[in-house]
Amino acid sequence: MKPLKKLIKDLEIIDFFPKKHRDYFYNLEIKGITENSKEVESGYIFVARKGTQFNGEEFIEEAINKGAVVILKESPIKEVEKFSNVFFIQVKNIKKALSRIVLNFYSHPEKELILIGVTGTNGKTSVSYFTKNILNKAGLKTGYIGTIFYETDRVIPALETTPSILKIVSLLKEMVDKNFKACVIEVSSHALHQDRILGLTFDIAAFTNLSRDHLDYHQTMESYYQAKKKLFTCYLKPSGKAVVSQETEYGKRLTKELKPILKDRLILVNNEKIKAEILDKKNGLFLLVKFGDKEYKISTQLYGDYQAKNIATLCGILLTLSYKEDQIISYLKDLKNPLGRLELVTEYKGAKIFVDYAHTPSALEEVLKSLKSLKDNRLIVVFGCGGNRDKGKRPLMGQVASVLADEIILTSDNPRFEDPLEIIEDIKKGINGSKPYKVIPDRKEALKEAIKSLKKGDVLVVAGKGHETYQEIKGKRYSFSDQEEVLKIIREIGG
Known part of the structure; x- marks a missing residue:
């Protein structure tokens, strides 16, 4: 607990109410902070912030009824006389105010940790996960906040890739209390665009690549790119270093735009100097890893050609942390796919x-x-597309599957509030009769059909959900894990 006056000392306050009891409220011991009225407890600050789906100001009364003693808001204070036991504070910028009071409440744990931020369309989970694992193996106790889970001394299910500043800082505080020295954070374009990480600055920022995604939110690729770029222009420490993969044109563009600013603090990978080439991949990737003139051959337990690019980005991050090339190579052999x-x-x-x-x-x-x-035989893919998301990528995914797979089963992913059959119709436009396919909207039945048809030498990939343990349908999340369903089906049919 901390007195309110210590939490709000840096705030740009426009107005407050009631004025005659200011000193009393300033000395109140605050027990917690939240922007979710359902999480409010007695002695809490409720931050009434407008989000992408809800306006927190509509839940002020609910928060007060649950015990909030301070309300932080951006709009003018009015019609609050009936709440005489509550202190209202109007601030100039609610996002900045939230960040500052949270960091003050948790005693600025971000200052005690090496912060590594990774962004990009694909690969940020693998790069972040690998970095966290290697640093721990090297003796630098490192936490992780990202898509598959949040990890301190415990593993916490992740509801979103980059959570709110409230959640992030509480996790960083937990890490500091447990003697962690670093944290790797996956930084999404949504979080960057919304300034969800306001108040944090990174020692190292890494960019993997950029390709079409989230255009339902960003509308254009340019807007999407500019959101990603903010990690390097707004959230990198003055002494911080950037690792930028040259695997896409957007990486090359980012390099060109950052060079005048970062100069020798910019490390390029997946170029002629730092890269990983695949020599063989039948039983995990056998790689030739290059650091300038130095070359190392190494067997790994990794699958997926794209992991070679992720390995190069990982190497760039480790080099910025002053690890030697031979040290890095010694750690790569034990990595496994996330x-x-x-x-x-x-x-x-x-x-x-x-x-x-x-x-x-x-x-x-x-x-x-x-x-x-x-x-050695067929490549079979089972996939769908998420509902209420970028519809333009659906036929493109259908086209990719029709070119590269031998057999396709179209099914439901997370339909959310859309009709799964309508989503599948959008995917079918890209297939356009070029490859035979089946439509089985029930995901479990689609998996069962694919598994029953398997023959020696086949490869089946179930795409789209990965680590997720649910299906989101009409506002509800139903328990569903592709991994568990695959194993359950094999048991049912006598595997």
């Missing part, structure tokens, strides 16, 4: 079954290209 990233779930009837998170055209293309070399 949960739901070309995860080999099992083998059945001599066929390999993978689960992958690929939910963009470029990600699906990378996955299918990677798996083609593993098949």
Whole structure:
């Protein structure tokens, strides 16, 4: 607990009420902070912020009834006389105010940690996960906040890739209390665009790549790119270093735009100096890793051609942390794909079954290209597309599947509030009769059909959901894990 006056000392306050009891409220011991009225407890500050879906100011009365003693808001204070036991504060910028009081409440844990931020369309989960694992193995106790989970000394299910500043800072505080020295954070374009990480600055920022995704939100690729760029222009420490992969034109553009600003603090990977080349991939990637004139051959337990690019980005991050090339190489051999990233779930009837998170055209293309070399017979893909998201990528994913897969089963992903059959119709436009396919909207039945048809030498990939353990249908989340369903089906049919 901390007195209110210590939490609000940096705020740009426009007005407050009641004025005659200011000193009393300033000395109140605050027990917690939230922007969710359902989480309010006695002695809390409720931050009435307007989000993308809800306006917090509509829940002020509910928060007060649950015990909020301070209300932070951006709009003028009026009609609050009936709440005489509550202190209202109007601030100039609610996002800045939220960030400052949270950091003050948790005693600025971000100052005690090396912060590493990773952004990009594809690869940020793998790069972040690998970085966290290697740093821990090297003796630098490191936490993780990202798509598959949040990890301190415990593992917490992730509701979103980059959570609110409230959640992030509370996790950082937990890490500091447990003697962590670093934290790797996946930074999404939504979080950057919304300034969800306001108040944090990173020691290292890494960019993997950029391809079509989230255009339902960003509208254009330019807007999407500018959101990603903010990690380097707004959230990198003055002494911070940037690692930028040259695997896409957007990476090359970012390099050109950052060079005048960062100069020797810019490390480029997936170019002629730092890269990983695939020598063989039948039983995990066998790589030639290059650091300038130095070359190392190494066997790994990784699957997926794209992991070679992720390894180069990982190497760039580790080099900025002053690890030597031979040290880095020694750690690579033990890496395994993260949960739901070309995860080999099992083998059945001599066929390999993978689960992958690929939910963009470029990600699906990378996955299918990677798996083609593993098949001795057919490459079968089961996938759908998320509802209430970028509809333009649906036919593109259908086109990718029709070019690279031998058999396609279209099914439901997270339809949300859309009709699964209408989503499938959009995907079918990209297939356009070029490849036979089946439509089985029930995801479990689609998996069952695919598994029953497997023959020796086949490779089956179930794409789209990866690590997720639910299906989102009409506002509700129903328990569903591709990995668990695959194993359950095999048990049911006598595998």
